[in-house]
Amino acid sequence: MIELQRVSRWYGQVIALNDVSFSLQGGITALLGPNGAGKSSLLKLVTGQIRPTTGQVQVLGKQPFANQWVYARMGYCPELETTYDDLTGREFVNLMARLAGIRGAECTRRVAEVIEKVGMNQAADRKMGGYSKGMRQRIKVAQAIVHQPQVLILDEPFNGLDPVARRDMAQLLLELAGAGCGILISSHILYEVEHLTHNILLLHKGRLLAQGDIYTIRALIDKHPHSIVLETDKPRTAAQKLIEMESVLSVALNRQRPFEIKLETHSPERFYADLPDLVLQQGLQIQSLYSPDNNLEAVFNYLVQG
Amino acid sequence: MKKTPPPVLNAQTSPIADLSYRGYNGPLKLHAVRWWVVALYTIRRARRSVGFWVLTGVCALSYLFHALGFYFQHNLSSLSPSMHQVFAQTLFSVMNGSLNEYAVMGIALLLGAGSIAADNRANALMVYLARPITRTDYLAGKWSGLFLILYSVIAIPSILYCLTAMTAFSDMHILQQDHWVFVHILLAALFPAVVLTSLILGISAWSKSAFSAGALFASIYILSNTIAGILGMVLFRKQPDKANLLSHCSLSGLMDAFAQRVFHFNMKQPMLGRGPFAFTDTPPVLLRYSLIPALVIVVLCLLAAHQRIRAVEIVKG
Numbered sequence: 238m239i240e241l242q243r244v245s246r247w248y249g250q251v252i253a254l255n256d257v258s259f260s261l262q263g264g265i266t267a268l269l270g271p272n273g274a275g276k277s278s279l280l281k282l283v284t285g286q287i288r289p290t291t292g293q294v295q296v297l298g299k300q301p302f303a304n305q306w307v308y309a310r311m312g313y314c315p316e317l318e319t320t321y322d323d324l325t326g327r328e329f330v331n332l333m334a335r336l337a338g339i340r341g342a343e344c345t346r347r348v349a350e351v352i353e354k355v356g357m358n359q360a361a362d363r364k365m366g367g368y369s370k371g372m373r374q375r376i377k378v379a380q381a382i383v384h385q386p387q388v389l390i391l392d393e394p395f396n397g398l399d400p401v402a403r404r405d406m407a408q409l410l411l412e413l414a415g416a417g418c419g420i421l422i423s424s425h426i427l428y429e430v431e432h433l434t435h436n437i438l439l440l441h442k443g444r445l446l447a448q449g450d451i452y453t454i455r456a457l458i459d460k461h462p463h464s465i466v467l468e469t470d471k472p473r474t475a476a477q478k479l480i481e482m483e484s485v486l487s488v489a490l491n492r493q494r495p496f497e498i499k500l501e502t503h504s505p506e507r508f509y510a511d512l513p514d515l516v517l518q519q520g521l522q523i524q525s526l527y528s529p530d531n532n533l534e535a536v537f538n539y540l541v542q543g
Numbered sequence: 544m545k546k547t548p549p550p551v552l553n554a555q556t557s558p559i560a561d562l563s564y565r566g567y568n569g570p571l572k573l574h575a576v577r578w579w580v581v582a583l584y585t586i587r588r589a590r591r592s593v594g595f596w597v598l599t600g601v602c603a604l605s606y607l608f609h610a611l612g613f614y615f616q617h618n619l620s621s622l623s624p625s626m627h628q629v630f631a632q633t634l635f636s637v638m639n640g641s642l643n644e645y646a647v648m649g650i651a652l653l654l655g656a657g658s659i660a661a662d663n664r665a666n667a668l669m670v671y672l673a674r675p676i677t678r679t680d681y682l683a684g685k686w687s688g689l690f691l692i693l694y695s696v697i698a699i700p701s702i703l704y705c706l707t708a709m710t711a712f713s714d715m716h717i718l719q720q721d722h723w724v725f726v727h728i729l730l731a732a733l734f735p736a737v738v739l740t741s742l743i744l745g746i747s748a749w750s751k752s753a754f755s756a757g758a759l760f761a762s763i764y765i766l767s768n769t770i771a772g773i774l775g776m777v778l779f780r781k782q783p784d785k786a787n788l789l790s791h792c793s794l795s796g797l798m799d800a801f802a803q804r805v806f807h808f809n810m811k812q813p814m815l816g817r818g819p820f821a822f823t824d825t826p827p828v829l830l831r832y833s834l835i836p837a838l839v840i841v842v843l844c845l846l847a848a849h850q851r852i853r854a855v856e857i858v859k860g
Binding site: 284285286303305306308309311313315317318320321323324332333335336337338377380 | 584666853
């Protein structure tokens, strides 16, 4: 779907992307990175707005720069405000549909359909000048999907959305991805992204820091042991036995939560395999067991901050 | 064990992926006419502007005013060959007279100043140019939309005026005097519409906001008119030929020169230091003196605009 081969992009003396290579197939992929990581430059390259200085970008097997064939099959929702205050939401989406070449009654039907999909039926005929940020965001997404693109590029689509709208937007993206539309989504709301996909691209200072499944990436970060929190009825007995396990590096009791034990392990698989025996032998009752750093935010922090 | 659930594949919880998603395969417009979508939206947005209708009303008023003036002149003076000259002069005034000229300039400023500058500022070019249209399509759309508006505002009152004169004063045999009068009107209206549209779009593309584009356009227009007019009047006594040429070295002067050439009549110019009602007849200048500078302005402005149209982020603040 999207392929970058040794792509670098310079702006004068400043390097925005440095020798980035990856290949994305269908589904949702999250593009993550702190400010200035090169996310916007990467999206511009993928959407064909700029050319790479070196390397090759391919979208649907073709280079995207000034390529009408690619544009006709790609939807793009930029992060910044791109709407006209004096047009209604419906008119804006209609304009974008017509620019994509859809005409006549089919255009009207498609516009109505996507407006309903993004939940803007009530406000579609109001001028966009009076829209809230969330409404503008939804209209921008509507214009991006109105021509049924094969690839959808979304830059911070959750910005300004209220919790209900976020849930609906996430649902819509999952539906699109589930039905076969490839989605590349840039976001800084890690929690939202984590609910959408486990497939990430992590950029930092113009370089690709990690790519792939979030759990696989986490498992490969040896520098930071995995934290596991366990809640049991006999925390001191459990702590004593847990520290004897080879896979466990440290155990700590929590004064505020007396039934909770926090442990660190360098080998979570081995720990999870050994745990059932320990529970049976000691007759422990496990109330909860979870890994607080086995999530996107932790992985993001470990990779970016080192 | 609490663990983030894997993403579901579709809205229903079916483990089987619904691969029903298809790219759009309905009817598509030909790529060659997509610029028309941009033009159409430019016209639609203009229709909503109150200022546009006020200025169009001024153009209509100019038509009524001149038609009335011609009616009185025709009825008060006996029909003479000079009446045809008066008709040509009035027709010219309907198209290029001060009132009309500034109204048309106002429309160009109102609709054109923000045409590209506002799109740039609103980051709309990012979504426009992510569609299957080229920069040329976008510019062609913006240009044609504004051109059609200006052309209509100039040409329609002139044609109406001509039709009124032909109907009311059939004794003048206007068509017999000038078989090509309608073609001449359409031709003369073309010149200001093309020049003004190209100039304002060129300025708009290079401006940060509609306001700065409008201010620059108005300054160029008014200052060039004032300076050329004053120089023309000052030089008139010593070198009338050069003065005539110099008085056309402005945007308004170029349009006047072209219209004068198309309608073949002498224009009345004020004479400095000879009293407020002292005018002299100035013959039309050669066509190349109006066409070449106009062509240069149009080409430069369009190239500048094309160069500047890019999908870049403009961060406000």
